[in-house]
Amino acid sequence: MNTGDGQRQVFDRNGWLIFEHDRQVGDWVGYACPAARAAVRDPAHAQWLDCDGTWFVGVDVLPNDAQGRVAGSPPLAGNALAFIKRCYGDVPPLHAAQVSVTYPGYPRPRRGESAGAARYRLARDAAHVDGLRAQGRDRRRYLFEPHGFILGLPLTAAAPTAAPLVVWEGSHHIMREAFRGAFDGHAPEACAQVDVTDTYVAARKRVFETCRRVPLPAQPGEAVLLHRMALHGVAPWQSGAEADPDGRMIAYFRPEMPGGIGQWMGAQP
Secondary structure, eight states: OOOHHHHHHHHHHHSEEEEOOOHHHHHHHHHHHHHHHHHHHOGGGGGGEETTTTEEEEEEOOOOOTTOOOTTOOOOOSHHHHHHHHHHSSOOOOOOOEEEEEOTTOOOOOTTOOHHHHHHHHHHTTOBOTTEEEETTTTEEEEOOOBSOEEEEEOSOBOTTBSOEEEETTHHHHHHHHHHHHHTTSOGGGGGGSOOHHHHHHHHHHHHHHSOEEEOOOOBTBEEEEOTTOOEEEOOBOTTOOBOTTOEEEEEEOOBOTTHHHHHTSSOO
């Protein structure tokens, strides 16, 4: 792993980094994993188990505070957080982390999912850019959540072929160019009302044609950082892949940028 300016250059170019095992992150996982397990098993969250029981949808259910403390842990710290601070300055207050879990057999069709969407999930890893939401019967997409970054912290051990996170390397450059075109001429406060569907679909097609798909398996104590505009998804669980009994479980932090869409579109990583 490069350090300093070299690490920043790799992130700017590729749109992703994996940080090697870090004692501080590993210690945090020791607190976070039992809390995540309890959240996943909580009957109040049963509706988030989907795809015929092969996916616990990534929702904000980890009971951490704004500094990442959970179940009596220290604040979240380590090399990944230090890098984020160098890039972004002060890290925004952390939301309750998403807990995303996949199990053997993923992906099965999701409830209410069309046949086309199910095929896309299987063939294209349900690839998407975070923060976009499909609205209405026509499923038109709008930018609702201008995240600063995506930080993934594996909570369980899993084989590299047990439904790893995947990213299309360099896709953030294509997406940034496309979104700039879509939002050009609109005031930042009005950008959330801009329909970006056609722009997004065209840019996504270009990404599939030109960018390398990179699986990013990682283990507890490691950390994965994605650029906010990187196209990413979850690969199918391959036959014979093994993981902890809790499945392949990852906590994701995606704090929103305080400057909203204007800052999201800015030159900052």
